Amino acid sequence: MAQRADILPISLPPRGLSRTEAAAYIGVSVSLFDMLVEDGRMPTPKRINSRTVWDRKQVDEAFELIPDGVTRECNPWDH
Secondary structure, three states: OOOHHHHOOOOOOOOEEOHHHHHHHHOOOHHHHHHHHHOOOOOOOEEEOOEEEEEHHHHHHHHHHOOOOOOOOOOHHHO
């Protein structure tokens, strides 16, 4: 049986991602991805029969809402 990666062209990423794929997609570990889902920063999965999949577009939208880097306020005593 052909792997999913062998079926789709590279230019067409899958819409549904497994938990492991979704975590790798945003560049975090599976355990951190689970925490992000639990606290609502990442979407909950869809159930398709016995499969649990994350919608890549929803993951993209949630990722956009995560703030950029940590900003450090300037301490006047540092100058």
